[in-house]
Amino acid sequence: MDARTADPKSEIEFLNGLAARRPRERRLALLLLILYRGGQIMPSWALESLTGFVYWPGLPARAQELLTADMEYLAANDYLHREHFDRVHRCPGCGSHLLNLREVCVECASSNLESLPVLHHFRCGYVAPIGDFESRGNGRECPKCGHTMRNLGTDHExxxxxxxxxxxxxxxxxxxxxAACFRCGQKTPVEQLPQLDIWGFRLTALGQSAAKAGRLFDEEDERIVEPGSALYRRSVFLKLLRDDVRLNARYHIPFTLIGLRLAYRSGVLREACEARVIDVVNETLRNVDQMGRFDDDGILVKLPATDQEGGEVVRHRLAERIAAIDDVQVVAIRIAITSDSAMEAEIARALGEANPEP
Ligand SMILES: [Zn+2]
Ligand SMILES: [Zn+2]
Ligand SMILES: [Zn+2]
Known part of the structure; x- marks a missing residue:
């Protein structure tokens, strides 16, 4: 996909027009726009926006909000993948990002502070703020021993x-x-400031298919598996996996998670090759096993009630059979999950470290 630069003015007009359309049309048009713009959309900092960022500079706030919510919807339904962009602190009073952070007095909260050096008199060992040593001619008198300190580094430090x-x-x-809010004036200790994560969005394989097919896949079965395949959609698979992780934590019922990191000899072949991979995985698995999408080149296989030893046998078999497909390279790994909250990060890290030989 090549990133094309659209005329920003006509794009704003287009997006503004979208705001009046039905949600389904709006979301599909958004996918097409993101596809056209090279497959991803990242936020830009915007001083005038309450949250400090916008996705479309120049677009009125109402349309901005509506379309941002649409992207959240598309991400929750696997058409877009979130990428962390940054985090902003916000005023709890008015929500603004315009905050003045400064150091204040622990007693009276005044920001009128000064810092004073603390001195150490070598001769007697006395340590105190500089104000305790009274100025005497070209030196300072030590209140403990009464001697005068003259040279920094020689008789004191x-x-x-x-x-x-x-x-x-x-x-x-x-x-x-x-933090003092520039907008409403509210003052808040920094550790109590609400934080907002800002995301960029990247088109997933499912999102690309939807943009090209001209429709969202929201027929009943399409909500669960990817169109025309036995692959669970990302959000659905992760939900199922979360159940296994919880069962394991509560009742020690083992399960095995296998990650397949795939590479294809050429981009043109990828769709056909991936379909072959899915067929082969399907033939290898038992009825109770499940496979799902994690990312564009990452497929997950879940073996319920299977311990490490049994899981290793399946992992080995999958790796062998997939590697036998023409134009496909694969690394198959078993992925350990420690908790359902860490699950996604653990899978991403494990798959990120698995790279097929070129
Ligand atoms: Zn004070
Ligand atoms: Zn002294
Ligand atoms: Zn405020």
Whole structure:
């Protein structure tokens, strides 16, 4: 796919027109637009937006919100894949991202602070903030031993610093950090600021098929498996897998998860080759086993009630049979899952490390 640069003005007009259409048409048109733009859409920073970013600069806020929600829908239904872009802190009062972060007094919350060096007198070992040593001619007098300190590094040193509040004049080691909202003025300790994850979206293989077919796959069976195949859709498979992980945690019923990282000799052949792979996996598995999509080149196979030893036999058999298909390379690995919350990250890491030989 090549990334084409669309005329931004006509694109905004197009998107604005979309806002008036029905959800299904809107979402399909979005997929087509993303396909046309090279397969992905990333946010841009936007000072004037409440959250600090937009997907389409120049698009009115209402249409922006509507289409952003559509992309969330498309991601939840496997047409788009989320990619983490960044995280913003927001004001809990008004939701704005325009925050002034600064250090404040731990007592009175004033930002009128100064930092003072802490001195160490070598002769007697006394350590105190600089203010405790009174100025005497061209030196400072040590309040403990009464001697005068003259040369930094020779008779005394700086061992750290303390913060003094000019408003209430207490001193302390670590100031607090607080956010003041530029928009509504609310002040919030930084650790209590709500955070928002910002995502970019990339078209999945399913999303590309839908864009090309001109329809979303939302017939009853199509909601579960990918069109024309026995492969569970990503969200469906992960839901099933989550059940196995929980059963395993609660009742120690074993299961095996196998990841297949695939590579094809040429992009032109990939669809046909993947269909062959799915057939071969299907022939190899038992009725109770399930396979599903993880990403464009990653397929997962789940063997319920199967321990490591049994799982290893199947993994080996799958690797052998898939490798025998022309123009296909495969790495088959068993993936250990420690908890259902870490599941997706663990699969992504394991598949990311599995690279077929070129
Ligand atoms: Zn203070
Ligand atoms: Zn001293
Ligand atoms: Zn605010």
């Amino acid at each position: 700086i061992v750290g610093e303390q913060v003094r509040c000019r408003s209430c004049s207490i001193t302390f080691d670590e100031p607090a950090v607080e």
